[in-house]
Amino acid sequence: MIEISSPATLSALWEEVRLPERPPLPLVRHAQVEAWVRRLPPDLFQVEVAGHSVEGRALYHVQVGQGPRQVLLWSQMHGDEPTATTALFEVFEYVRRYREHPRVQELLSTLTLHAVPMLNPDGAERFQRVNAQGIDINRDALRLQTPEGRTLKALRDRLQPSIGFNLHNQDWRTSVGTSGKPASISLLAPAFDAARSDNPGRLLAKKLCAVIRDAVEALVPGQVGRYSDAFEVRAFGDNMGLWGTPAVLIETGPWAGIDADAPLLRLNFVALVSSLEALASGQAEQADLGRYDSIPLNDGKGLFHVVVKEAHVFGEAGEAFIGDIGMTAFMAVRQRQGAPVAVIAGQIADLGDLRVFGAVETVDGRGLTAVPLPPRGAREGDLIPLPPRSLCGVKVGQPAELMLLRPAKSAGMWRVERIVRFER
Template sequence: MLVSVPTPPRELLDLCAGIHLDGLPLPPLVRQPQVAARLGRLRQEAPDLFHVEEVGRSVEGRPLQLVRFGQGPRHLLLWSQMHGDEPTATTALLYLLEYVRRHREEPRVARLLSSLTVHALPLLNPDGAERFQRRNAQGIDINRDALALQTPEGRTLKALRDRLQPMLGFNLHNQNWRTAVGETRQPASISLLAPPFDAARNDNPGRVLAKKVCAVIHEALEPLIPGRMGRYDDSFETRAFGDNLGRWGTPTVLIESGPWPSAEPDLPLVQMNFVALVSALESLADGSVERADPARYASIPLNWGQGFLHLLIRGAQVHGEAGDAFVADVGVAALQVVRSGAEGPRAVVTGTVEELGDLRVFGAQEIIDAAGLLVVPLPSEGVKEGDLLPPPPREARTLRLGQPAELMLLRPVEGPGAGAGTWRVERVIRYAR
């Protein structure tokens, strides 16, 4: 008997890196027209491979498009961006579709096409994506609308589940950039969950299958991002789609994209999602998922929801809102947002001071040793590193939680020629507004 060998994760990573989708911006800037254009192009280039169908409309009338490929007896349903500001997997799904188109004649993809029928809804909340906000245009969290079904987007997803009766669903999200893996202080770049179908978090064959798929994904990604995979909290959420789909007969796999330790996180996270999805689909197509050990899923460390920072300034002199100066760590949390401008929308990273004190238990993308330095807010007028400044007044030294992370680190200047109380600007920290 011929035993299937999964595509090595690094080979999948290289395949993804070789895909360039002309005209597609970074994930935070992808909107429904760009998704529709990609799906239309796929249908034009491979009409016998892809079937595109409008399955509903958003609150503001934007089309919800479902693309299907494969002719196998086992049906899967994948959806992304039910939260409009969680865009990574929308782009990853477009990469997956292009990969299938390019490599359809190769044995692994041909087996996938003959074994599975894959239904993908790349953008479930186009109104939220347009605003880059979590909720839809009604102000409702679609992922808390599985029972009330007051959103047209939620009704569309429920109707798809009922019509297709998929054996498995993939619910694709982004999580907070402050999420760490357990207590390792590593960023939780990818987190997985096989959601429960009841409050007791029992197992049934469907949830066991979801755990096995998570084990397959963990095995594929762990060598690429060692120590940066977490397990999402599996408390039962009565209103959520993943939990209720399990009750309705379709177990789900949740993939959450989180913080990535580089200045440009979008494309690496797209690539990790691509590797995760292709590895999972291959294992389902060739049956190797049945050999996966669900105990591996249980061994994935749990997320630590507030354990990671974007910037950690260690051991600085700080002035709080009252009292004398003290030695403390300063933690900056970051958030990706979309700003409008004369040249169109752009994705930027904003930062705020969110932690102050002894922060030794936190991890961070960047850690600054600030022993002997004073950290103060950056003045509005131009200041650059290397400038010599007089001592700032007390009110200009005050550091407050929640303030924008526009800071400077000052070192006292000593020696001949230095004015009394002169400070040198050692570091300027500035995030987008």
């Protein structure tokens, strides 16, 4: 039995197999997926059109391997959850480039991988959660009113995979328990009934989650959380288990800094390759279930992207007070000069005493006054007068555009100490 790759090895390998021409994640559209599919060597990969979206876009089924164990992976059933779509093609590139390596040989001879890299291309085109009908595909497992949902169900029924990987992104406010750390990767072996029963398939999914936890936590300690396992009767992941295909849910979450694409893709690559190699080698069955059970539960609203601590703040009315300012951030697509661009947008989400929340970044606001950034802008180090009271108000729902001011030696002037700004 071949040992699975170490997290450090896979992290380094990702630098070799990452896709150099990839667009920013929110701009990965169906045309890009088609271009990547066309590059897959036909002597190694088989590609079919498994179905079509509401607006007629092809839903691609990519197959690689000759092993007896069938594995189904699907990504971007929510159009605004793009990370794993690119990550899957980086896994394909790893398989292509290292096809002669003993680990990849074992994987391909033991498993047959089936992937739907983009299940909701119409939603991806709009960068929205739902499909073109306005339906959440992941809540359509029973009625099957979406062509995308019917395609996934038909593929599962035809292949009868022994395990599935359900790949998503989650809210950037999600923290790992009460640690205050971002849940950059969250894991779940979804329940297949309301009693949250276990069977051999769900136990295997839990063990695969344990493998992923150990691999990812080696790179980002404390940033792996566990998604709620409350049974969702309408969801695909839950019903897959009921139909005989236990699933591993991987939710990609927040990351420190503006450029989150590369580190989150690296984590997805390490998670997927580690778990697939463990499944192929048989080491997944030997994983410690306790490593799954002890993953801290997520707190879905426990995290801000930035918190300014203990600044002087003018609210909508009244005198200035000492308070914290919590700002959220999220991936978004905006039109600039008639073309779509990917941005990290943000807004002010809370004011007051926010000590019970975590933050990706904490800014020390003591001795500083926080006011909205003026339309004309400002630069750090500028000396400016304090804006009129009518322009100093900070309130929930405003764009996350603030400047932090310190009284200067010059009478009536203030120095811009720090600017905190996200896109609108």
